[in-house]
Amino acid sequence: MDSIREYERWLKSPLMTEDYRRELEGIKGNESEIEARFGSRLEFGTAGLRGILGAGLSMMNIFTVRQATQGLANMIASLGKDTANRGVAIAHDCRHMSREFALEAASVLAAAGVRSFVFDELRPTPELSFAVRELGCIAGINITASHNPKEYNGYKVYWEDGAQLSPANADKVLAEIRKTDIFDDVKTMPLKEAEEKGLVNYIGKDFDERYLKNVLAQSVGTEDVKRACKDFKIVYTPFHGAGYRLVPEVLHRLGFENIICVPEQMVLDGDFPTVKSPNPEDKEGFKIAIELAKKEDVDLIIGTDPDSDRVGIVVRNSDGEYVSLTGNQVGVLLTDYIISARRQNGTLPENAAVVTSIVSTRMTEEICRRNNVAIFNVLTGFKFFGEKIKEFEATGSHTYIFGFEESYGYLAGTYARDKDAVVASMLIAEMAVWYKNKGMTLYDAIEALYKKYGYYAERTISIKITGNGAQDRMKKMMADLRSEAPREINGVKVKAVRDYLSGERVDLETGEKTPTGLTASNVLYYELCDGNFVVVRPSGTEPKVKLYLLVSGKNQQETAALLDSYETEMRKLLQ
Secondary structure (H helix, E strand, O other): OOHHHHHHHHHHOOOOOHHHHHHHHOOOOOHHHHHHHHOOOOOOEOOEEEEEEOOOOOOEOHHHHHHHHHHHHHHHHOOOHHHHHHOEEEEEOOOOOHHHHHHHHHHHHHHOOOOEEEEOOOOOHHHHHHHHHHOOOOEEEEEOOOOOOOOEEEEEEEEOOOOEOOHHHHHHHHHHHHOOOOOOOOOOOOHHHHHHOOOEEEEOHHHHHHHHHHHHOOOOOOHHHHHHHHHOEEEEEOOOOHHHOHHHHHHHHHOOOEEEEOHHHOOOOOOOOOOOOOOOOOHHHHHHHHHHHHHHOOOEEEEEOOOOOEEEEEEEOOOOOEEEEOHHHHHHHHHHHHHHHHHHHOOOOOOEEEEEEOOOOOHHHHHHHHOOOEEEEEOOOHHHHHHHHHHHHHHOOOEEEEEEEOOOEEEOOOOOOOOOHHHHHHHHHHHHHHHHOOOOOHHHHHHHHHHHHOEEEEEEEEEEOOOOOHHHHHHHHHHHHHHOOOOEEOOEEEEEEEEOOOOEEEEOOOOOEEEOOOOOOOOEEEEEOOOOEEEEEEOOOOOEEEEEEEEEEOOHHHHHHHHHHHHHHHHHHOO
16 A cells, blocks of 8 residues: 555545644654554454544544444445344443544444434443344444553444354455445435434433343342342442443442442543553552542442443452452352352252353363353353354253453343443442351452362463564464474473364374364464463454463462463463
């Protein structure tokens, strides 16, 4: 692509806004910046679009959003008028330009004759997933960059089942986008005209009630837990984002009367002024919340990310210090709690099933095995959880009760097909009360589970690939690992390699090949002879390789040492 020519085309376009034109004039003569913005496109993948805000083909702006929406509209139109009439639900978070992008998407859909249902203000991502299903829409659009820094925004597309686009449907949308010129082939309709024609409709707070009813239905708290809720204190932060209203609301409705919200972080602000990054994985973001918890003598802190699909918690340990629990730790706690509480309530189905990702803790398998509950592993991404739920419903083979990813994403129930921090916050809160009634904190609870099921530990490492050609070097790294699979890691023999791209598991001792049984994905999974696992996966949105270490040992010290040694060896291998 001739980046200079494309830059000049944007600069001269009559469609260019004054703000974007000034931004582009500010980089005139800066060839490296022009190349960065116009040398490549912001590619539409299975996660949609995600990029830094700004003018240019490789950035998030009204033109890249319009082009993506035109591609989606063309794909929907190809399915027939009846399909177009089902419409598209649209939501957004608190980020800069989120509302504007949502309305731009609605105007493009309207011009293509496709109805939309736009939330009147920001909403949690899972409510968008619920809306697609509840309203019978063909698709959904959510404008969000999740937990990314403030400079980013994103564009996620959902399909009629409420899950994010499958790889096959994402490819269809991408094919339409590539055929669509970003200026000449994109049509819009003024919003007022679209509203008058019934092509743009708005969803208000009355719809929240339908969503909250389904969330509250997932409560498994016993009567003694419900009675104790009113006296249990919680500090909550939405990190300036979409959980600010519905998370406290669902907790209040469950019976919690002492919810102390972090006032500075209840302010909706796309700059996220009180945190370096609005990511519940990062304890740094909880600094203000921890100070408030100390003042109020609180045992549990809950934080949800800007689009409220992920949740992190901070609890007090045995020394009274506030510590973060990992996504895996919260996942196994919730798995054990939901199974135990539902068995006590008499609501645990005989064919109950739990779903986790292939890079999440193996501890869940042991919990499910001992409780006679089926467990299924799927690829990373909640769209694959949605596919498994759909399979269960079609066959009647199992009843989904809970699923989670190590990246702080959880879902109970099937009303939505994406991770839901609202329902997770509710279940975490009532679980904390469940254990308090036993004289235990959640820190005590995870330690008790380790003693019962074995000590498991995990570590996720992101290795950034910097400089020009980062994507190509990342591809070569994965190709090299495939052509020459390591025979040992950290002095431990590799028993087998699962290549989810080829769909084969190869036993390195016997050479036997068996199918993985999962959709093709660029993931390498090493099974080690000591019972531990190492997983390598390139990011789908950024030039980085993610490394997952899944180990178990006799105690915390042993597992920590194992994680350190495996990380050292893998970093050497991936250099």
